[in-house]
Amino acid sequence: MAPAPQFGPIAVDAMGGDEGTAEVVRAVRLAFETLDNLEGIVLVGKERLLRRLIKVAGLEDEERISIYNATEVIGMDEKPIQSLKQKKDASMLKAIDLVREGRCKAVVSCGNSGSLVAAGTLRLRPMEGVERPAMAPIMPAKEKHFILLDAGANPVAKAEHLVHNAILGSHYCRIVLKIANPRIGLLSNGTEEGKGNALIVSTHELLKRISGFINYHGLIEGLQMFSNEVDVIVCDGFTGNVVLKACESLVSSMQDFLKKEIKKNPVRLAGALLSQGTYRKMKDQLNRDRYGGAPLLGLRGYILKAHGASNKFAIMNAIRVAQEVVRCNLNERAQKDIMKVNRILRATEIESLTVS
């Protein structure tokens, strides 16, 4: 018998990723080989297929692995709410249910983001005092990484949501990037007081009021994004999604452009081979597998969204991050701050009503 789990196992959605169930099982093997004290993994997917793949991976004697049967998969192009209604037996939903029922502590999934956000919000529910979850990817910058949130879970955000993002992002940053007192920046179209749209102006005022809970650096603009002036960048899910994807698109176009130019001429090609260490370093720095997934912060339980095209390294790293947030009790830590900050927000609201 394996020792009784102290923190609880992690549910891994074995379907829905572009690389298929076999890659997920390989990731689980890698996780057992790499991570210390991994307590347990529940693989959620087609039972017979999983049994076979576990055997292929030589994991049939690993007592910490169990299987939870799910027969359906939500496709990448399916509409979130519709998919939730129509595919009751989807692996993603059954994995989330394991957390809802307290049988697992966290979910790792490479599936459809929209469905994951919708299912997470509806089935796990936001934590007390929080209305909407936020997707919090880790991004590479000049010297070190930073956290961007929200990257798309909540495209129509209120100031209060962004304040919660600042608190959640701050706690997550401490755990995952090991930065003791992370600097928080609010993304705007300029750094001067008064810059931004109505959402930014009111969020900025609220963030200044809760300086006891976060290390608020103030407004930042796009130009400061990749220069490591702050460790956590807070924005609404619309802006965050557009910026994140635009940057991905820029990097990929630049890479295509360089590849094409290098091939045009043998001298350039030789030069590129000699300096390939540089490119490799750059690729390492930009490698999104390193942190594996972005958590959906602010729910009653942990959901780690890994990229649809995740390979075993990315999935293993998402399992690692899931394990870390579970062990460090991210939600419990954040919950206390959220409750206190909400009291300040309520007081501010009453004050502004009295004044106006």
Added chain:
Amino acid sequence: MAPAPQFGPIAVDAMGGDEGTAEVVRAVRLAFETLDNLEGIVLVGKERLLRRLIKVAGLEDEERISIYNATEVIGMDEKPIQSLKQKKDASMLKAIDLVREGRCKAVVSCGNSGSLVAAGTLRLRPMEGVERPAMAPIMPAKEKHFILLDAGANPVAKAEHLVHNAILGSHYCRIVLKIANPRIGLLSNGTEEGKGNALIVSTHELLKRISGFINYHGLIEGLQMFSNEVDVIVCDGFTGNVVLKACESLVSSMQDFLKKEIKKNPVRLAGALLSQGTYRKMKDQLNRDRYGGAPLLGLRGYILKAHGASNKFAIMNAIRVAQEVVRCNLNERAQKDIMKVNRILRATEIESLTVS
């Protein structure tokens, strides 16, 4: 005597750029050397200094150059509205006044963007049927350039403003990028119908209704930004500003990173030297001097905003673009479409009032 100007001279703000008045005069010399049929340049700045610099540049016999005295300069960090009130004799304002009074057709300025937007809007006024101007930089992508608007002039936009941006951007694209039927995309957090915030949802509906006036491709997401799927990307000034600057920040961080890595090792350095043609091509592609400036579209007159750090090539190219939009009558062409489209927008509004 020079022949009577057919299109009117261009006012060039000789102060306010980081590189100083001398660089602006050098740019003017370059413009006369390079551009065909340049009708006239009015240099706006300190008269004595300008006389001296014109002599140094060997332009004292150039009859197409005149000087308009201005004694003050608006600094890069000054607050827009305040600067307009306090510096009545600022070069930027006097240059704009030349256009307002019909003595010049366009302004080129490297000065403070916020002040330029405020002064342009207040002194030139938006064209008939338009409420707010839009800043429209030209951006490099995988194969060719595209136009992004609004990049920050109007951070709190309405759907109607974005519709006007689509029309203005479409006409500008025809002139400056020589694309006959430019494809227009609306920037959102996903491409499925219904994606986006309230502004995007209503703008998308309106853009579909005016398909006779623009080649509307539909919603695009950040991932498509640099892949040349569309020629004009429409967004509000908050999103546009954040995305534009984030991409600038990303490119500059990547360049810093590569430089540092290359210097770490002599083999890499040698390789980089051999493959430098590739880097040079990339630098060319990313070179913002190529189009020199971003116009502020939608005003009664043309304002070209060149980057604060513009060198003579960038300023010369901004003069070239100014000359092109003047000659092609950008505003007259766009004005007709704006009036027709506004009638469609009014009808849509009445319809929705009747339905609801």
